[in-house]
Amino acid sequence: MTLAQRGRWTTIGALFLLAGIYVRALRYTPVEVHQGLAQKIFYLHVPAAWSAMLSMGFVGLASILFLMLKDARYDRFAAASAEVGTVFCCVMLTTGPLWARPVWGTWWTWDARLTLTLMLFFLFIGYQVLRGAVTDPSLRPRYAAVVGICGLILLPFIHLSVYLFRTLHPMPIVLKPSAPSLPAPMLVTLLLSFGVFTLLYVGFVMQRYALGEGATDA
């Protein structure tokens, strides 16, 4: 079985599991008292954000490895991860306002995490626009790697700079020093969704990487 086929089957499997997440979230997970049904979007929004961050992490890591080892496979992986990351960013930036409107009363606010994810989206776009704009194919992987590494280092600074402002976003409820404050059924649904989104990321990247293998650099 080729990599593309394996990627396709992984994606199909992940999509079936995603349907299972929808069922579990809507049918078997309790409705949150204050936010009502709007809170259900949380099971897509947060894992999409996770996958987008994971993508950027791997873009940065693969970029470092490419510059160190000059192996074209790392560049192809970084390119695939960036494209998939852009898709997850779109999911996150679409589901966020849909949730924010009924809960916060506004589609958008310049809150810490919103700004961070918007900048992440722009970084992904910039990375891909640059790949398309470099006229010399031998320079493309190196330039892309430079932007990938800088992007990875930038994210903590954006987070810090916007975090110094007051935030509207809910405080961390899972990854925090004390025990998660999310009720057990909700936590299980969320963790399952994290797993499914990670699997989706893997499936998409495998397919995109396989496409990159077939394509010429020109």
Added chain:
Amino acid sequence: MRELLWHAWLIARKDLRLEFRSRTALASAFVFTALVLVVFEHGRDPTAVPTIDLAPSILWVTFSFAAMLGLNRAFQAELENQALDGLLLAPISRTSLFWGKFGANLVFVALVQIVGVLLFILFFNVPVWRVWLPFLLVCALATVGFIAVGTLFSAMVVKTRFAELMLPVLLLPFLLPPLTAAVAVTVKLFAARPLSESAGWLRLLAGYDLAFVSLTTLLFPATVTE
């Protein structure tokens, strides 16, 4: 190390000498700065928002746009007659080349900032001179890291299609942390608050500078080939 700095100085001096001979980019940046300040003044309702509230944002957005103009020009001149190849073949390290370009860009932006502040005082009547020393510190801290990233990216975008558009697309996300911090500190300074109130922001700016000056120095050799 001394040799490295000496070569960097030679590169910076060459760039600045070229600039002062033609004065095209510098004059354009001065005029651009003045025009942006005028546009901002006319693009707001003075009865709705007091000048002092809007002034820091106006100042820093103007600085950022003017810096972008200067950065675009850093490696553009080296494309003519394959001058960049000449520099790469010269017996100097890539680090010297980067620091030279970075230094020349810093001088360019500092000159634009000086003219910008003078015009800003004239147009907006903000008493910057009362806080000139801490303001100078903020200007330096907010400019160094951003210009380092800009210099690195300008070395790449000159070899792309739509170079003038590519630089802002790549660079503006990197402007967000220094711009946010610089505006926050400037607001406090103009409100006659002590600099110690902005310690967190200043630490952020210093960290950003340290991280990106080191990173761009390390990454620059990957962007140039003979």
